[in-house]
Structures are given as structure tokens and as C-alpha cells.
Amino acid sequence: MSTNEPTDDAPPSPPAPSPASADEATPDARPQSTRDDTPPADASPSAEPSVEPKLNIDDLHFWYSDNHALQGITMDVQPNKVTALIGPSGCGKSTLLRCLNRMNELIQGTTLEGTILVDGQDIYAEDTDPVMVRRRVGMVFQKPNPFPKTIYKNVAWGAEINGYTGDVDALVERSLRQAALWDEVKDQLHTSALNLSGGQQQRLCIARTLAVQPDVVLMDEPASALDPIATSKVEETITELKKDYTIVIVTHNMQQASRISDETAFLYMGRLVEMNPTDELFTRPEKDRTEAYVTGRFG
């Protein structure tokens, strides 16, 4: 279960987790965003390799009316890793994901207990603004759902409403490049996003999320509505993104979890059964139920 021993993770991680070096296109934009955020915990790790988890989830309970959907989840998510949440339908993995950027509170009649820290900051604290939480913890949904606007406006809108003062054209290009969509759409930026194929639309939704320059990107089965070719493009994009972002992904597809994730958490009936590095969890699961699930004996 324990995944956050510093000795395991510290040596392989590169000197500075600050992702500025990854963007060749416009190197000015990223540092600027870190200045905008100024969460107290964010400033220090740039000096030395960080082993602090990006997200701490502690004894998280969640109810839809009377339905106790999450029953005491405790786990950490490491920075610049892909963490996969797996488990049978109804196990609570999407619910857990949506707790991480306070999306669930948009549903009426829900209750949450426990704490979630992002960079040491309690995102459910009294004085924390959910709007600011969602700006730092972005989300890509299961169904590609671009806005019925142009490709350009889809990417630019989130940045504009958050008061982005930089060069919007450059931001749109960089976000589309990061989402591996630029080459396919660069000549049709001002045409409707609804004309794109499903896989392109989903990568546009990823670009739209990245344009806000979040720290964490949540993905709720982002490839489940896509064909195999589009899926592999989205997976490549995700692998590329972990240099700059912390990614938490919900997936039904265990091959996908084993292909793209560094760590995997297995949930069952609203509880965390096991969380370990992905290859360990799939090859040497600690719990019988995990083994039964990953070998396809149930679920």
C-alpha cells in the first residue's frame, strides 16, 4: 500500500520538476503561471528535487444522498506521474476523481468528509474558492465535449476568463502542440470544433484544459469513446504530458492502465484495496481481490 517512501522515488526524478524546459515554443509562459499561482508549497520545490506528494487524500468519505460512495479513501499522488484508478463499475473511481477538483459539489444532495490537499493546501477549506481549485486541477471528461465554437475559441476561452494577459495566439498554439493536435488543425483554427473527429475533439479538450495551465490534469476514461487509433494518439499525448503535469486517470481498460500509468490504485465498493507501482500491481498484486480483478476473474 505504501507508495510514498522518499527513497524509492527521489533518485530517478530529474533535478527540477519545474517544467519550463519542456516548452520550446514559448518558454516565457510557464514561469509566468507559477508566479500567478503562488501557493506557499509551490515555491520551494523548484530549488531541490521534490518528494512531496502532489495530492494527499486522507480518510475521504462521499455520499450521493444516502449512498455512501467513497468509504474512507487514503492515498497520495506523486508529482509528474500518471496515476491510474481502476476497478469495476460503481466502485467509486470516477467519484474519487471528481472530488479532486470539487466537481461533485455541482451535483445537489452530495456530502463530503475528509481532506484533500493539493501541494499541502486543503482544497475543501472554508476559505478555498472552488473556482481557483478547478483552475489548478483541470479535467478531461469521458465524452469529448468541445464548446460549439471555433477551435481557437475552445482553447482560448478558459485562459481568457481566468484573466490571461499573455499572447493568446502563442498560448493556443502551444496548448494544441502539447495535445498533439496542432499539425492537424493549424489551418482551420477558426472553423467549428464540432467538425473534428471524435479523437481530435478529445485532444482539443485536452488542449483546452492545458491552456489554463493547471498543475494536475484529471482524466475520466478519456479514450473510452474513441477507436483504437485515436486511443493510441491520446495515450501518446498523456505519456508526453507527464513531464509537465501530474495526471490522474480513470480507466476501465487494464491494458491502458498498464501501458500509460506509473502507479495504479484499485478500488472496490468505495474502498481503496491496493495502490502500488503499476508493474507491481499487475504482476505481483498484494491482495487476492486485486489479483482476481487484474487477471479478469471478476469485474
Added chain:
Amino acid sequence: MDMHSDGTFELRRSQRKRIGMVLAGILFLATIFGIVVLMALLVDVILTAAPWLDAQFVHSFPSSTPGEAGIWSPLIGTLWLMGLTALISVPLGVASALYLEEYAQDGWFLRLIQVNIANLAGVPSVVYGILGLALFVRFASLENSLLAGALTLSLLILPIIIISTQEALRSLPSGIRESAFALGATRWQVIYSHVLPMAAPGIMTGVILALSRAIGETAPLILVGALTFVPFVPRGAMDQFTALPIQIFNWTARPQDEFRGLAAAAIVILMILLFTMNLTAILLRNYFEERRAGA
């Protein structure tokens, strides 16, 4: 109909087909009935109206001499009334619907309001007229002004606008709201940039339907004191007024044959106005739907 023991079928194909054809015929007749009656009515009205319809008729004030009578003041009165009613009822109705759908927390209070709005949509227009008389004409001392009439008509169509706007808001895919929130938008930013533009065609349809209902209302206007003989054009919201339905009502009540022709001519004008409104609605809806498609 007797079944053989070995289970063969009696298809009776022609009989089954005949029943189907007869039923299709009945359904067709049901469809055509309303249309035929309406067309007959229309043709009759237009034929009666034809000798009276000219520029002089549109530009003249009502008169007791049929040859000089026109509909200038009721036509302008109706245009004023519709404009004021739209100005009052659309912002109020759309705002109420936005609050009920996007902001209000579910609970007994919300459900109570919902039930009441649905009930208000079914209240007879005369009752709204009595309310308008008591509330606007007497209590608020607006007298028998355009404003009093417009406020009364606004009350009458407010439930329709609220309900149709709510329907338009509910029919939006919820993924749009969620993904906008997930980018760090505030509720108002989500509504302003995405919800309202996407719901605009539906809202527009509801508004036009509601105004089409208001334009033909007579009873509530009589109650709030619209005049029947108005030899002047209103210059402001506080002026006295008359409207096309009232003028039509007045003319049909007269014994002389000529006035029935005048009434028919006024009906034609009223319907042209109605068609223009509906056409505008369709054009606006198409425009917003194109914008919704993205380009």
C-alpha cells in the same frame, strides 16, 4: 380464425392491409379537417377584407364613416404594446428561468414555485385583466395607459416565457456546463459564454410564441381600460391607447355591413403582423443555431 393442430398460419393478408389503409385514411382526414376549416376561414376573411385594404385604411384613424375609417391608432397601439410587453416580460422571464434552473437549490420551496408557475400559465386571461385593473390601473395609479396594458399582458405571458426558457436550459448537454466549470469558470461565466448562447434558439421560440399569444388578447385590455375610439397615436408609455383586437371587436359589434368589412381588413393586418413576428423568430433561431454550430 380456428387454429389447426399442426400450427399453420392464416395470414389473411388482404384483410390486415385493408384495416391499415382505412386507419391511415382516418388519420389523414383528422389532419386535413383543421387545415380545411382554417383555410376556409382565411379565404372568407380575405375576400371580405379585399375591398377595404389599401394604404388609406392603414393610415387613417377610426371613424364612424366607414369609407374614411382606418386602423392607424390601433396598429400603432399594438406595436407599442408588443414592444413594451417584450421589454418587460423577456428580461423578467429569462432571469427567473435562469435562477430556477442554474442557481436555486432543489427543495420544497423550489417545487412550490414550479407548480405555481405551471398553474399560472393556465389562468384565464380575464383573471389577469382583473388583476391588472386592481394592481396597475388603480393601486399603482397608472390609469388606462399603455404601460398598464403592457404590464398586464406581461403577467399573462410570463409563465409561458419562464417555462419555455427552463425547457431550453434543461435540454442543453450537461457536459458543456461541467467542462466550463472544470476550466475555472464562475457560474456566471458559464451561463454568459455557453448556457445562454446555446439556449438562445429555444428561448427565442418561447418568447415569440408568448408574444403571439399576447398580440391577440382582448379581454384583459378591455378590463384595464383600453379605449375603443382613439383618434390619436400614443406618444409615450403613459398615453391612452387602443389595440387591433379591440378595434376588431368594436367593429364587429356594429350593425352596418361596411364595418364587418373593416373588421376583416383589420384581421388581415393583425395576421400579417403575427406572420412577420413568427418569420423573425425563425430567422433569429436559424442565425443563433448557425452561431451555435461554431463558425
